[in-house]
Amino acid sequence: MKENRNNAEAEFEKELKKKMSDLSSNVDCFGKISARAFPERDQDFSDSELTVSDLENITGKHRAVPLLKWISAAAAAVVCIGVLPKTAFVQNFLCNLGRDNNKQYRALISEIKSETDMNTYKVYDMPLSDYIADDILVTPLYSCPFEDENPDELNVRVYVRMFQECPTNQIYAVEYAGDFDDGNFLAAAGSKAKFTDKDFDVFNNKCVFGNNNEAYNAVSRSFSSNKYGNITDSDGRVVKAASFTYDQIFKDESGVRALQTQVVYSTVPDDEERYYYDTLTTCYDEQNDSFNAVNLPDEAKLWKCSLNFDGSDAMPKTRSEYFERKDFFGDVTEADSQFPFSWYEPYTLAEGAVIDDEIQTLEIDRSESTEGETGFKLTDTAPIFTFSLTSQDDNADGSGILKTPADSMMKQTLRIYIPFGNKMEYSSQSDPTINIIVREKNTLIQVHKNDLMGGLYDEFRREREEKRQQGADSIYEHSKVETNIYEWSQSVTEVRTEQ
Numbered sequence: 001m002k003e004n005r006n007n008a009e010a011e012f013e014k015e016l017k018k019k020m021s022d023l024s025s026n027v028d029c030f031g032k033i034s035a036r037a038f039p040e041r042d043q044d045f046s047d048s049e050l051t052v053s054d055l056e057n058i059t060g061k062h063r064a065v066p067l068l069k070w071i072s073a074a075a076a077a078v079v080c081i082g083v084l085p086k087t088a089f090v091q092n093f094l095c096n097l098g099r100d101n102n103k104q105y106r107a108l109i110s111e112i113k114s115e116t117d118m119n120t121y122k123v124y125d126m127p128l129s130d131y132i133a134d135d136i137l138v139t140p141l142y143s144c145p146f147e148d149e150n151p152d153e154l155n156v157r158v159y160v161r162m163f164q165e166c167p168t169n170q171i172y173a174v175e176y177a178g179d180f181d182d183g184n185f186l187a188a189a190g191s192k193a194k195f196t197d198k199d200f201d202v203f204n205n206k207c208v209f210g211n212n213n214e215a216y217n218a219v220s221r222s223f224s225s226n227k228y229g230n231i232t233d234s235d236g237r238v239v240k241a242a243s244f245t246y247d248q249i250f251k252d253e254s255g256v257r258a259l260q261t262q263v264v265y266s267t268v269p270d271d272e273e274r275y276y277y278d279t280l281t282t283c284y285d286e287q288n289d290s291f292n293a294v295n296l297p298d299e300a301k302l303w304k305c306s307l308n309f310d311g312s313d314a315m316p317k318t319r320s321e322y323f324e325r326k327d328f329f330g331d332v333t334e335a336d337s338q339f340p341f342s343w344y345e346p347y348t349l350a351e352g353a354v355i356d357d358e359i360q361t362l363e364i365d366r367s368e369s370t371e372g373e374t375g376f377k378l379t380d381t382a383p384i385f386t387f388s389l390t391s392q393d394d395n396a397d398g399s400g401i402l403k404t405p406a407d408s409m410m411k412q413t414l415r416i417y418i419p420f421g422n423k424m425e426y427s428s429q430s431d432p433t434i435n436i437i438v439r440e441k442n443t444l445i446q447v448h449k450n451d452l453m454g455g456l457y458d459e460f461r462r463e464r465e466e467k468r469q470q471g472a473d474s475i476y477e478h479s480k481v482e483t484n485i486y487e488w489s490q491s492v493t494e495v496r497t498e499q
Contacts (some may be wrong), residue, residue: 102311108188112159112172121159122167124357124406128154128175133322135299136277137359138406139171140246140261143299143319145189145306146175151176154186163200164256165409168249169302175314187314189306193251200249202256213242214280214291214329215262215415216454220341222328223266225400225419231341233266240364240400241266245413252296257283259294263327267402274321275403278328342454343415344447345434347404354441355411360404363437364416418452 008178115121124138129152135144138158138166146156154177161170174180175187200235219241223231230238246261265277282291299319346362347355417432434447 021435031036035446075250087165093462102309105188105309107305108190108305108307109185111190112174112188114181115161115172117157120162122162124158124443126156126358127204128156130359131156132198132320134359134403135320135321136263137403139264140279141169141296141299142171142191142302144301144316146187147316148320154304159429161195163249166247166249168195169251170195185309187306187308190304191302192304195251199256201414203258214282215245215264218264218278218280219243219330219417228418231417231419237268239266240402241417242402244405246410259283265323276326277323278326280329322380340420342452342456343417344416344434344451344453346445346447347411347414349447349451350445354438354443355408357406357408358440359406360441361439362402362404363439364400365435402425425486
């Protein structure tokens with residue numbers, strides 16, 4: 001380990017000397033300072049006008065040694081900051097130079113350590129590139145507070161303060177290189193919200209959020225289904241649509257409230273990994289049993305500060321483009337009341353070991369699986385959304401890839417939407433399933449027809465229950481819902497015949 005460090009330092013000095021020499025080819029004394037600062041071997045400067053012993057300038061006047069030291073240090077700093085590539089080693093080097101000179105940065109680091117020691121925090125640790133791309137899946141109301149310069153070489157640790165099992169909006173983040181250690185910290189950020197124990201007294205040790213279905217209504221208004229059993233957006237493109245809920249104890253100048261944020265997001269095969277999303281935050285009015293919409297500042301404005309190790313501002317100017325906001329909740333288009341969407345919740349069907357606090361990738365009916373020693377595993381590496389371009393009917397199973405929210409509680413609220421007419425209704429199998437592979441866990445989740453919820457499936461269950469109460473003989477009579485299902489399956493058959 002020590003030998004590697006010495007090699008890195010030697011390589012750094014060699015690169016620094018080369019850059020200084022290149023930048024000052026027409027200033028002779030600058031090259032001599034570089035040679036003196038990083039000699040490859042003992043050198044004799046006695047034949048030079050600028051002898052090391054005299055340290056004279058070109059006018060022949062003596063200069064004090066400290067002056068040239070400052071010039072050399074300043075030149076090295078300019079080269080490091082503006083010319084050398086910002087590798088983890090260079091970032092570390094600069095970090096060690098400037099950390100102790102910034103009181104605000106050091107105070108923030110001290111606050112993070114104190115807070116995480118005294119109170120309960122949930123921790124998310126991931127590559128910085130992942131947080132930049134998918135921050136909406138980690139902290140829905142807070143954007144990534146760090147720039148995307150060389151993110152693949154850096155990591156980030158996010159701390160969210162908890163009240164019982166509920167997250168708050170007191171959040172910290174630390175950007176670091178290599179192992180998580182004080183000496184590797186490069187930047188830190190803290191939220192405006194700061195909680196005291198008294199702030200939680202208003203909840204009497206109980207959080208009440210209610211159950212808001214606006215996400216379902218937004219999906220029903222913003223998307224539609226085609227005759228091939230696909231969900232399509234307003235442009236007619238096939239999409240995969242989902243939503244999840246984020247309950248949070250939120251503190252701002254208005255006080256402390258229990259807020260519920262619903263996130264609707266979708267992705268289009270032509271856009272590869274780009275997602276479109278929208279959020280709606282509401283406050284539950286327990287007295288009136290209703291939800292009131294809450295307007296919050298932009299995601300970046302909820303941070304109090306984001307500082308580099310040298311005290312400079314680390315907050316990016318814009319949010320990443322991987323998740324693009326689209327007005328799903330503001331869409332006033334009338335939903336299709338005859339054939340409303342249904343959904344399934346994969347993580348309510350998953351084993352406990354599958355549900356963690358990391359972003360996962362779901363492969364939905366996209367590749368065949370084989371059973372081996374470790375269970376189900378992928379047998380192909382096709383690109384995201386392997387939709388056929390020749391026969392849209394092949395996509396009626398809703399196949400594709402979908403990223404999930406990171407938090408385990410948010411995962412359990414994840415809904416993946418499917419049209420009323422889906423493969424469950426026209427499959428020749430006695431027990432058709434939607435097969436989902438959790439890539440990171442190499443685990444299979446199966447969704448059966450009885451696991452589908454919402455829309456006509458809920459109506460169907462209510463009708464069947466009413467019939468059971470009326471008498472066993474009437475259970476098998478065709479209901480309105482069953483008639484609609486039959487009519488849709490007939491239309492699918494006609495489409496296939498036409499093709």
